[in-house]
Amino acid sequence: MTLEQEAKGLATGELLQKRGVKSDAADDGGSTPLLKAAAADDLKLARPPTSFHANPNQQNKEGLTATALTDQGPMRPLLENAASRKESFRKDPSLAALKLPFSSHGSQGKSLAPDTLPGNEEQSRQNLLDAIGRNDLELLRETLLSHNEAAQKSLSNLEMEGGIRPLMTVRSAEAAKILLEHGAQPNLVNTDGATALHYAVTSEDPIPIVAVMLAAGADPHVGDAGGETPLNWVKIVFIEFREAAVGEKLLKLLVQAGADINSADKFGDGLLHVAAANNNAPLATAALFLGADPARVNFSGDTALAIARRHGSHSVIPVLE
Known part of the structure; x- marks a missing residue:
């Protein structure tokens, strides 16, 4: 996908391929x-x-x-x-209503070996998904504590279709804490190479969830199949969700945790390039404030300013000049 295609169809090119968040x-x-x-x-x-x-x-x-x-x-x-x-x-507004199939294989060799869950295994899985979907913290704890430690860890890292893990679907920081306390691994990836931290930045309550995951060892440097780190995914918050204040806080959190503000995708496009292509001045301003390099070129040899001028991104041009 070229940057021009991304500018015309970010909702399709990003949101659809990432997650059904605010679908x-x-x-x-x-x-x-x-x-x-x-x-x-x-x-x-x-x-x-x-x-x-x-x-x-x-x-x-x-x-x-x-x-x-x-x-x-x-x-x-x-x-x-x-x-x-x-x-x-x-x-039934819960993830249990999805009836997601469960994968029997690992994710690129990074999955935990499956443990046998005592009792009704399918019921335990559905209870877990139901608890996460409803953000029912009591049910989530009860479901995990009804098993031994090894089974708790296995259930907390349950692999669903596409390599989706429970930690990737949480709706609150409290739910994330419970899963992490019972063995959830924040750096497992789905089939597109995304981690729970990628998903967290586009969740319903992203700031506390991201903070919890970073504190638990989530790696902000992991890139997905498109080379994008969780920091790159924050562009969705600015452009799709139009929540600039939230996006600014997320960028600060990630940069403080060691994320590279100049992180780029497989085309060499960083946040400034994307902001320029989408005429998103808040994203450009936030990235510059945190140290993004306006002279950086993508793999096509374009700076963000060159892209802004080509696209007629009048709100971004004065920010970059």
Whole structure:
């Protein structure tokens, strides 16, 4: 993906491939990540948001839904199934409603060896997911404490489809603490190379969750399959969620923990390059304040200012000049 493509479709290129966090967030035209995936007839991009209850019937400003944008190809049954599961989720707003399949293999050799859980193994797994989805701390503790120490550790690092781990789905710092206290490993990766710290920066309550994970040894230097560290993922907070104040605090936390403010993706694009391409002055300002180098070039030889000028990013140009 080129930087120009990223600027036009960050919601699809980033949010869909990362996590179903705020999966129904819409751009200025009312298009959600799922709507964009349907318009592109891209099943790979459509699967993550549907897995996390994106609404296939949400309309953009033209009144079109993801379902309306598809023909009778393979996208259609995926959206119909998503609509059915969306209704179930309204009745049971928990991760247990996802009925995620569990992986029997390790993640790139980094998974724990599975331990046998006493009692009803499937029930323990569903209780764990239900507790995390509801942020039911009492149930979470009870579920873990009903097993021996080895089984607690195994359950806390349960590998689900795509290499997703319980710690990657927590909704509060308290839930993260409980999992970590019972053996959750913060640096395990999913199949895209992302850790729980990557997921934490785009969670519902990111600042305390990130702080807890960093204190527990989460590594801010780990890059995902696209070369992006958790610090790079903070761009989602600025651009997709439009929460600049939260994004600034997250960047400070990560930099204080040793993250490189000039960290770049596999194209050599750092936060300043992304801010320039998306005309996001708050992101550019925050990155510069923390020491980002405006003279740094990406692998195409472009500085952030060159990109801002090419894209007509009038809010960012004076910040970089």
